[in-house]
Amino acid sequence: MDVTTPSQYRASSLDAYHWKILPAEGLAWRHFDGDYLAFNPASGNTHVLDVASGEILKFLSQAAASSEAVGTRLAAFLEVDEDDNLRDARDEMLLNLEELALIERYR
């Protein structure tokens, strides 16, 4: 019987998706002192994001990308290997950004 751990399940569930910035008019942001400020014109909300989440937003603002491409970008930015830990972190950030209505997934 195959046993699927939560981290493998989350990684495999998001691997099938691509991601793009949700507001059609794009986001406004600033990068200060290791944090990002992001303004969502669709909701009117302003968010303070950690630098890695901000880097994902910046990456997706250039073009939509797959979960795998986001992971590769994140690994390069953080200078770490693309392992399970990185995938877990990537997924958590993507889900968080999705919950804030800053990005959306599509197949």
Place this chain on the structure above:
Amino acid sequence: MPGRARPDATVAERLRSPGLHLDTGAVMTHLRIAHRGLADLFLDAYADFPLEATPQIDDFRVDVKRAPGRLGTRLGSRHFQADLDGEVPFPPFPSAYAFPIFESALNWCVAERIQRYLVFHAAAVERDGLAVLISGASGAGKSTLCAALSRSGWRLLSDELVLLRFGSGDVVANPRPISLKNEAIDVIETLAPEARLSPRYEGTIRGTIAFLYPDRAAVAARKTGARLALAIAPSYRPDARPCEREMGRVEGFTWLLNNAVNYFSSLRDGFETLADVAGRVPCYEMTYRDLGEVIDRVDVLHAAAAARQAA
């Protein structure tokens, strides 16, 4: 307390009807005041401001008149009300408190109606073309500091509400009387005995209040704004050791945002302006126990900010 000559009776009559247009710099207000005592106080407080009789493009209309109904004669005291663009946001007020309520009404209009600027709950002064924004919770001493600076070589830009131009983040001048509370009244009278103050109003919800009138130079320069160079969150604590701390830029942004009255309705323009300001303007927390000390520190920080801007 120095006073000005009693105003021309025809001005007071015109203020009653059809009204006059008050130009405070950034804001034009059409005023009608059917309250003789308030009209006299107003004309004294705003003696250096132009009052236009000819039609102007007004930002809002303020009409102070007798309150209708029982409240008007209750307790043997006449009550008045302030119509602000046809709304009556404040309950009728007794004649004796007309001037502080009138000042609150003007502040309410700016906070509620002005959308072409980013509006902060703050005070601002200027020197050498560079402005210092002073913000913080009520009772932190920002008006006291603003009043002291305005009598120590700085120009008053505004008290209570500060207006920033979208895009540049420059401060737009809108000088009006500075509201002083309790001990601060004596402090400023001692610091600047030549300054003109209103009568004292005792027993308000904030204790005793008096207003420091802006000096002629500040009124004359009311059309000249200033580049924002420094922001301060003062905290008056007579028993504490003076200290200061520069905020991080995200912290500064968040602090400014929490003191912006219309940030959430200003959308992307508000974000871009506030983020630009937080990126270039140093924001400091300052605990002080002595006005002389804090004025010296503001001088030093302002000079450093000026040097930074020049570079």
